[in-house]
Amino acid sequence: MPLVEHLRELRNRMTKGLLAIVVVTIVAVFYSEQIMSFLSESVPSCEKGEVSDGGNCANVVFNTLTSPFTTTVRISLTVGLIVASPVWLYQLWAFIAPGLHKNEKKYTYAFVATAVPLFTAGAYLAYIILPISMDVLISLTPKGSGNLVSLDEVLDFTTRMVLVFGLAFELPLVLVMLNMTGMVTGRRMVGWWRGVIMGIFVLGAVITPTTDPVGMLALAGPIIILYFGAVGFSLLNDRRRRRNNPDAGLDDDEASDLDHTPESVGSVETVAAVPALPEQADSSRTSRVNGYDDIT
Structure with missing residues (x-):
């Protein structure tokens, strides 16, 4: 596939993943209050009319004027990333998988x-x-x-x-x-x-x-x-x-066990066809310098 086609496929798959995140995030906005209550259950909150004195309970508050808005956006986006993760992870895998063995x-x-x-x-x-x-x-x-x-x-x-x-x-x-x-x-x-x-x-x-x-x-x-x-x-x-x-457990400098089992070398004709020594250079076609072949 050409580079342009790869980039086009990447764009399409990223678009699908982002679209899934946006859809889930928008849905999570309508349930943000329930999600906040679920996440803050771990805090021993004070009941209505109860006063926080010592370690008996704690009051969950917003510190700034914009905290309710930013917290809602943050929670909704986090839920969108988590819930839509099967979609965008699949798109990522579908883009990478063709290049793997x-x-x-x-x-x-x-x-x-x-x-x-x-x-x-x-x-x-x-x-x-x-x-x-x-x-x-x-x-x-x-x-x-x-x-x-x-x-x-x-x-x-x-x-x-x-x-x-x-x-x-x-x-x-x-x-x-x-x-x-x-x-x-x-x-x-x-x-x-x-x-x-x-x-x-x-x-x-x-x-x-x-x-x-x-x-x-x-x-x-x-x-x-x-x-x-x-x-x-x-x-x-x-x-x-x-x-x-x-031999998998041997170190790099440790020799493996030798196999001394004899093996057949073939027929007599096959053995005779294999030269005992490598070919020697033809001295008639090489020049000698100081007693050595020029190739040496």
Whole structure:
């Protein structure tokens, strides 16, 4: 396909993806109030007439005059991107797929089929942990002080938690991919387990938006389980690779076992037709300089 045709196809597929996002965004505008209520459920809001004193509850407010409008647009656009993702991701895949080989397509399907459930599981766990994290943070408020929580801040907090948990759940998939390409072995992963566990806890304490240990433990526990699951898969894959190719586990400077089984060299006529030595240069057609052929 010429370059102009590629650009035309890219334009058409981008148009379809953007159109799907715009349609879903417009629909989400009419349900923005329900979506805001759903996303702010994790905050222990004060009931009607209840006063925020200490860590008993918090009032969700808008800080500026334009906050209701910008928050509505932001939520609607986010819903549009998420709900319409099957459409624009398919358009992206349909543009890239013709240039891939059969094996590359197979690995891509396997990657997507694994990555989507893992990210969904991480996002769901984040949504479960959100109310607990909110309660822990608000409970630190001293007596005599109230909590006025901006809805924009709640949305930022929720989005970061979902993204952090969802992306963190992809770590075992990355390790499996490295093992499938032969870059990391399962035995090496087993040797990393102490440092990996420590690193996961440190990572959970750093990247989670909350400062409480609940979020850290909720993130580190499942990732450690998934890590050992990836190690088990890698060990089985290494065993399968060694069974199919005995030399797969050798280092670059390590010699493989020689096969001393004799093989037939063919008939006598075939052996006689093969010269024992390579052809020699005809001295009559070459000149010699200092006792050497000129080609030397």
